[in-house]
Amino acid sequence: xxxxxxxxxxxxxxxxxxxxxxxxxxxxxxxxxxxxxxxxxxxxxxxxxxxxxxxxxxxxxxxxxxxxxxxxxxxxxxxxxxxxxxxxxxxxxxxxxxxxxxxxxxxxxxxxxxxxxxxxxxxxxxxxxxxxxxxxxxxxxxxxxxxxxxxxxxxxxxxxxxxxxxxxxxxxxxxxxxxxxxxxxxxxxxxxxxxxxxxxxxxxxxxxxxxxxxxxxxxxxxxxxxxxxxxxxxxxxxxxxxxxx
Numbered sequence: 564x565x566x567x568x569x570x571x572x573x574x575x576x577x578x579x580x581x582x583x584x585x586x587x588x589x590x591x592x593x594x595x596x597x598x599x600x601x602x603x604x605x606x607x608x609x610x611x612x613x614x615x616x617x618x619x620x621x622x623x624x625x626x627x628x629x630x631x632x633x634x635x636x637x638x639x640x641x642x643x644x645x646x647x648x649x650x651x652x653x654x655x656x657x658x659x660x661x662x663x664x665x666x667x668x669x670x671x672x673x674x675x676x677x678x679x680x681x682x683x684x685x686x687x688x689x690x691x692x693x694x695x696x697x698x699x700x701x702x703x704x705x706x707x708x709x710x711x712x713x714x715x716x717x718x719x720x721x722x723x724x725x726x727x728x729x730x731x732x733x734x735x736x737x738x739x740x741x742x743x744x745x746x747x748x749x750x751x752x753x754x755x756x757x758x759x760x761x762x763x764x765x766x767x768x769x770x771x772x773x774x775x776x777x778x779x780x781x782x783x784x785x786x787x788x789x790x791x792x793x794x795x796x797x798x799x800x801x802x803x804x805x806x807x808x
Contacts, residue, residue, distance in 0.1 A: 566656035566660070567656045567659035567660045567663060568660065568663070569656075569660065570656055570657050570659070570660025570661065570664075571659075571660040571661070571663040571664040571667070572660075572664075573660070574660060574661055574664035574665075575664045575667060575668070578664070578668065588622070588625055588626040588629065588630065588668065588669075588672040589622065589671070589672040589673075589674070589675045589676075591621070591622075591625060592618045592619075592621045592622035592625065592672070592673075592675070592676045593675035593676055593679060595618055595621065595741075596614075596615070596618050596675075596676055596679040596680065596683075597679060597683075599614075599741070600614040600615065600618060600679075600680070600684060601679070601683045601684055604684070604743070605683060605684040605685060606684075606685055607685060608685040608686065608687050609772065610743055611680065611684035611685050611686035612680075612686040612687060612688060612771055612772055613743060613744055613768055613771070613772060613774070614680075614684075614686075614743065615676065615677070615679075615680035615684065615686045615771075616696070616764070616767040616768050616770070616771045616772075617739075617740045617741070617764055617767075617768075618676045618680075618740075619673055619676055619677070619696070619700065619767055620703060620738075620740055620760065620763050620764040620767050621735055621740050622669075622672050622673050622676055623669055623673070623700055623703055623704055623707060623763070624707045624731065624734065624735065624740075624760060624763070625672075625731065626665070626668060626669045626672045627665060627669060627704055627707035627708045627710070627711050628707050628710055628711045628714070628727050628730065628731055629711070629727050629731070630665055630668060630669075630711060631661075631665060631708055631710075631711025631712050631714070631715050632710070632711040632712075632714035632715050632723050632724075632726070632727040633715070633720065633723050633724050633727055634711075634715065635661075635711070635712060635714075635715025635716060635723075636714070636715045636716075636718055636719060636720040636722075636723035636724075637720045637723075638715075639715070639716070639719075639720075639802065640719070640720055662708060665704075665708060666701060666704060669700065669704055670697075670700065673700065688771050692770060692771050692772075693771075695770045695771075696767060696770040696771050699766050699767055699770045700767075702766065703763035703764075703766055703767065705788055706759040706763065706784065706787050706788050706791055707759070707763075709788065709791035709792050709794075709795045710730070710759075710791050710795075711727070712795040712798070712799070713791055713794040713795040713798050714726050714727055714730075715798075716795065716798035716799045716801070716802045717794075717798040717801075717802075734758055734759070734760045735760060736751070737751060737754055737755060737758050737760065737761075738755050738758045738759070738760025738761040738763070738764060739751055739752070739755045739760075739761055739764065740760060740764055744768055744774055755780075756777055756779040756780045756783060757779075757783050758783070758787075759783070759784055759787040759788075759791075761780045761783075761784075762780040762781055762783055762784025762785075762787070763784065765777060765780050765781070766781075766784075
């Protein structure tokens with residue numbers, strides 16, 4: 564655990580030295596709040612609460628896919644990364660440290676969304692629901708962390724940026740993150756339960772309000788976690804075999 568914290572501190576210091584990296588993760592969800600949520604759902608307490616929860620999911624997805632997908636791919640090009648992979652501690656502390664740092668940055672990227680929702684809309688949430696939502700954020704980060712790791716270990720940095728961008732928007736639209744619960748176009752409602760974004764946002768909706776989670780969305784979220792974990796593990800072993808065997 565001590566080694567994991569050392570790696571997490573290193574990762575955080577490396578990112579904080581380039582503030583624009585944090586700004587990028589927080590900008591798009593905050594901009595979506597200002598341009599779409601505030602004018603169209605800002606006066607409706609229920610609608611604003613669910614919309615803010617959707618933007619929280621949007622931010623979690625953005626932070627993790629880009630942070631891990633692009634960050635890991637770029638790290639693989641640096642001489643420091645091959646060196647750390649030769650150390651006798653093994654890969655576990657590095658993975659744990661990266662995940663801890665990523666989770667900290669994920670929560671940091673949520674601050675503008677939460678502040679906008681609290682000050683510029685009628686969204687309201689009880690302290691207990693807020694704490695539940697904070698814990699749920701860590702849960703829904705899992706599939707997008709694994710997705711980012713799979714991209715980062717599979718592709719070179721230039722390709723990883725493109726794939727992350729291509730994957731991000733379809734998942735956001737297809738999962739119904741830009742629509743109120745039950746109000747997305749028909750074809751979105753049809754495909755949404757099969758995407759990880761839908762299961763993730765339904766968990767957040769349930770945490771902040773009275774929303775019944777659909778069993779299919781939850782089951783498919785679990786399926787995605789298993790598939791992405793398998794893909795990320797395969798990508799890591801493949802990269803390790805190519806570079807160090």
